Amino acid sequence: xxxxxxxxxxxxxxxxxxxxxxxxxxxxxxxxxxxxxxxxxxxxxxxxxxxxxxxxxxxxxxxxxxxxxxxxxxxxxxxxxxxxxxxxxxxxxxxxxxxxxxxxxxxxxxxxxxxxxxxxxxxxxxxxxxxxxxxxxxxxxxxxxxxxxxxxxxxxxxxxxxxxxxxxxxxxxxxxxxxxxxxxxxxxxxxxxxxxxxxxxxxxxxxxxxxxxxxxxxxxxxxxxxxxxxxxxxxxxxxxxxxxxxxxxxxxxxxxxxxxxxxxxxxxxxxxxxxxxxxxxxxxxxxxxxxxxxxxxxxxxxxxxxxxxxxxxxxxxxxxxxxxxxxxxxxxxxxxxxxxxxxxxxxxxxxxxxxxxxxxxxxxxxxxxxxxxxxxxxxxxxxxxxxxxxxxxxxxxxxxxxxxxxxxxxxxxxxxxxxxxxxxxxxxxxxxxxxxxxxxxxxxxxxxxxxxxxxxxxxxxxxx
Amino acid sequence: xxxxxxxxxxxxxxxxxxxxxxxxxxxxxxxxxxxxxxxxxxxxxxxxxxxxxxxxxxxxxxxxxxxxxxxxxxxxxxxxxxxxxxxxxxxxxxxxxxxxxxxxxxxxxxxxxxxxxxxxxxxxxxxxxxxxxxxxxxxxxxxxxxxxxxxxxxxxxxxxxxxxxxxxxxxxxxxxxxxxxxxxxxxxxxxxxxxxxxxxxxxxxxxxxxxxxxxxxxxxxxxxxxxxxxxxxxxxxxxxxxxxxxxxxxxxxxxxxxxxxxxxxxxxxxxxxxxxxxxxxxxxxxxxxxxxxxxxxxxxxxxxxxxxxxxxxxxxxxxxxxxxxxxxxxxxxxxxxxxxxxxxxxxxxxxxxxxxxxxxxxxx
Numbered sequence: 001x002x003x004x005x006x007x008x009x010x011x012x013x014x015x016x017x018x019x020x021x022x023x024x025x026x027x028x029x030x031x032x033x034x035x036x037x038x039x040x041x042x043x044x045x046x047x048x049x050x051x052x053x054x055x056x057x058x059x060x061x062x063x064x065x066x067x068x069x070x071x072x073x074x075x076x077x078x079x080x081x082x083x084x085x086x087x088x089x090x091x092x093x094x095x096x097x098x099x100x101x102x103x104x105x106x107x108x109x110x111x112x113x114x115x116x117x118x119x120x121x122x123x124x125x126x127x128x129x130x131x132x133x134x135x136x137x138x139x140x141x142x143x144x145x146x147x148x149x150x151x152x153x154x155x156x157x158x159x160x161x162x163x164x165x166x167x168x169x170x171x172x173x174x175x176x177x178x179x180x181x182x183x184x185x186x187x188x189x190x191x192x193x194x195x196x197x198x199x200x201x202x203x204x205x206x207x208x209x210x211x212x213x214x215x216x217x218x219x220x221x222x223x224x225x226x227x228x229x230x231x232x233x234x235x236x237x238x239x240x241x242x243x244x245x246x247x248x249x250x251x252x253x254x255x256x257x258x259x260x261x262x263x264x265x266x267x268x269x270x271x272x273x274x275x276x277x278x279x280x281x282x283x284x285x286x287x288x289x290x291x292x293x294x295x296x297x298x299x300x301x302x303x304x305x306x307x308x309x310x311x312x313x314x315x316x317x318x319x320x321x322x323x324x325x326x327x328x329x330x331x332x333x334x335x336x337x338x339x340x341x342x343x344x345x346x347x348x349x350x351x352x353x354x355x356x357x358x359x360x361x362x363x364x365x366x367x368x369x370x371x372x373x374x375x376x377x378x379x380x381x382x383x384x385x386x387x388x389x390x391x392x393x394x395x396x397x398x399x400x401x402x403x404x405x406x407x408x409x410x411x412x413x414x415x416x417x418x419x420x421x422x423x424x425x426x427x428x429x430x431x432x433x434x435x436x437x438x439x440x441x442x443x444x445x446x447x448x449x450x451x452x453x454x455x456x457x458x459x460x461x462x463x464x
Numbered sequence: 465x466x467x468x469x470x471x472x473x474x475x476x477x478x479x480x481x482x483x484x485x486x487x488x489x490x491x492x493x494x495x496x497x498x499x500x501x502x503x504x505x506x507x508x509x510x511x512x513x514x515x516x517x518x519x520x521x522x523x524x525x526x527x528x529x530x531x532x533x534x535x536x537x538x539x540x541x542x543x544x545x546x547x548x549x550x551x552x553x554x555x556x557x558x559x560x561x562x563x564x565x566x567x568x569x570x571x572x573x574x575x576x577x578x579x580x581x582x583x584x585x586x587x588x589x590x591x592x593x594x595x596x597x598x599x600x601x602x603x604x605x606x607x608x609x610x611x612x613x614x615x616x617x618x619x620x621x622x623x624x625x626x627x628x629x630x631x632x633x634x635x636x637x638x639x640x641x642x643x644x645x646x647x648x649x650x651x652x653x654x655x656x657x658x659x660x661x662x663x664x665x666x667x668x669x670x671x672x673x674x675x676x677x678x679x680x681x682x683x684x685x686x687x688x689x690x691x692x693x694x695x696x697x698x699x700x701x702x703x704x705x706x707x708x709x710x711x712x713x714x715x716x717x718x719x720x721x722x723x724x725x726x727x728x729x730x731x732x733x734x735x736x737x738x739x740x741x742x743x744x745x746x747x748x749x750x751x752x753x754x755x756x757x758x759x760x761x762x763x764x765x766x767x768x769x770x771x772x773x774x775x776x777x778x779x780x781x782x783x784x785x786x787x788x789x790x791x792x793x794x795x796x797x798x799x800x801x802x803x804x805x806x807x808x809x810x811x812x813x814x815x816x817x818x819x820x821x822x823x824x825x826x827x828x
Contacts, residue, residue, distance in 0.1 A: 006635070006636070177467050199673040199675035199679075203673075203675055203679040207684050207685060213685050214687065214688060219684070408688055431467060435471045435474065436470065439471045439472065439476075439477070442471070443475050443479045446479065447482055449632070449633060450633040450660060451666065452670075452674055453629060453632040
């Protein structure tokens with residue numbers, strides 16, 4: 001069952017009916033967890049995959065109980081190690097293939113997001129341990145079906161508050177309209193724009209793989225980024241809209257990422273809940289630990305740069321288990337650390353006023369932004385090329401061919417960015433205009449699906 | 465205005481505008497889509513599948529008992545309504561054959577027909593199944609074969625027929641396998657198909673995917689550092705061969721079937737039994753026709769003998785039902801009536817149709 005299938009709509013209808021027709025006090029303790037369990041079974045690649053996730057949840061629950069009782073740093077480290085080992089084993093990382101039954105691990109779904117939620121829960125519980133923790137609440141948090149497959153990632157305390165408020169939640173006209181606006185926009189992004197950009201990306205990829213064609217290679221990188229945005233942002237819109245119908249206010253995942261001015265700015269606007277997690281639970285502790293080792297002010301930039309590298313390297317690894325994702329991590333880490341080091345040095349060298357003047361001038365902004373996006377497109381190529389394809393591409397194009405592809409991409413971005421930056425970001429719309437737009441989007445979806453029958457496969461981020 | 469009413473009105477206005485523009489620019493769709501003659505080589509049976517989906521709604525308007533013909537390309541070419549109708553005036557002749565169909569797709573076409581045809585109109589109607597060994601190819605083989613399935617479907621690895629693929633244009637209302645299609649009342653289904661049919665003329669002006677015109681830009685393969693003028697224009701593609709090597713075509717069919725030991729699997733025969741049972745329950749008589757094949761094809765193909773034996777066995781099992789019969793036309797056509805290994809020559813179509821009409825007119 002995928003989110004764009006009829007089966008999902010049937011499931012949604014059933015979940016809504018149970019949620020709103022059954023006694024409201026049943027919602028947090030029975031209805032919501034039951035719908036999570038049903039959803040898990042429906043989307044899991046196999047029954048054993050669903051069972052594996054439930055066992056993983058049971059393990060997490062035991063570790064949480066242990067963490068609350070023990071309250072020591074060694075316990076936290078041990079619990080995190082077990083969680084990460086379990087994740088690595090279930091995900092099938094090659095370097096953990098020595099573990100027993102590695103070859104028999106069932107395929108699961110949403111595991112990477114469950115990992116993030118469980119690390120968050122373990123760390124936050126250790127820092128502010130509650131008297132006790134409700135297993136049903138923890139189950140609801142870890143397996144919350146609207147965001148099981150690919151997020152967004154909510155903080156536990158936010159979720160707990162919203163879950164507690166579920167019995168008193170009432171579905172009013174305004175909530176329904178807000179939900180419809182997000183859901184319809186989401187399906188428009190996924191089914192129309194996402195499908196169109198997917199066809200473009202795959203077609204250009206075929207041309208780029210058929211011979212040494214730098215234009216096609218550069219264009220396929222850009223097409224992939226656009227496709228990924230509309231596919232993932234569309235999914236997020238649907239999920240946030242669905243959450244509204246159940247009293248959940250899920251966090252936003254995107255904040256106009258194509259208005260970013262630098263590599264790091266982009267990651268502050270793209271998949272924000274994941275970036276926020278890595279910033280809070282990886283970057284900050286890493287930077288603090290490194291600063292304690294080397295407290296001298298001369299080493300501050302170096303420590304932060306190293307922390308950026310480590311954090312983004314882990315972002316790459318989190319996406320997948322093969323060597324392609326190691327390369328992705330290295331590229332992301334390099335980009336983040338170089339961006340941070342460069343920005344810091346520039347600010348120190350120019351002073352604040354001159355730095356602000358320079359970084360607001362179009363002659364600087366356009367090439368800097370074009371460079372950032374070009375590097376970004378390059379660094380995420382391992383998400384859509386296997387290690388063998390990467391190696392074959394390197395061999396086919398050589399260094400000069402690859403440079404040429406990136407140069408072409410850079411030039412196109414350089415020409416487009418000044419125009420793009422001039423476009424005003426839209427503000428909130430009046431309700432009547434939003435309704436007209438919803439109707440138009442529905443018609444566009446229906447017409448597009450009729451004229452260009454679905455060629456798309458899985459929603460892209462579902463594989464992570 | 466209330467928000468939900470505004471949304472509905474906006475949706476309706478946009479759809480109506482799109483349909484109106486389509487009709488104004490491209491004209492109304494033909495009442496019946498043509499039973500086109502195949503042009504070889506081909507990799508898309510889109511238009512034929514669309515004909516099965518949309519033309520089947522015309523069955524409701526038939527004022528006479530139906531003669532519904534299902535099959536693959538030889539059936540499509542050999543028995544056009546224009547040739548058969550004058551020979552069988554007591555029937556309303558409808559040909560919903562689809563190129564390269566297997567029995568599964570014939571079954572789906574029957575579902576579409578049964579949805580539209582009035583139950584009273586089916587009494588006394590006749591279903592003609594044009595059969596030869598290629599229509600018994602397994603689903604897993606047919607719907608993933610790279611020679612006759614689009615690259616996008618091969619890439620997805622999905623096993624869906626051309627009817628189901630085209631039905632994804634509006635699956636609840638067009639896909640015979642969809643529960644919504646099955647539950648929708650026939651008049652509503654016909655109205656919906658009639659409305660959507662207004663967009664069909666637009667399809668012939670569109671590419672398969674909106675990205676195709678961008679991908680067709682010739683300079684994607686051009687090296688950016690080589691001046692455009694220095695690149696010699698590509699030679700025009702050679703014209704397609706007008707002569708088809710019939711033997712090579714038979715060899716391709718042998719490879720296409722792809723069964724070890726050249727044994728036909730039971731899968732499609734089970735579908736055939738189900739199809740016949742469905743037609744009988746609807747009140748139709750069923751005539752299975754063993755299609756004409758050139759004599760050399762019958763003797764040299766490793767599949768023909770096994771297919772004929774299995775077909776006779778299957779029909780023998782069904783022969784307890786007086787409304788089911790098997791007609792053997794395999795030797796009714798001399799080799800000169802064929803333009804290749806299995807399709808009728810243009811000038812022989814009338815003869816093909818006459819042979820079928822004579823056999824069908826024989827008393828049960």
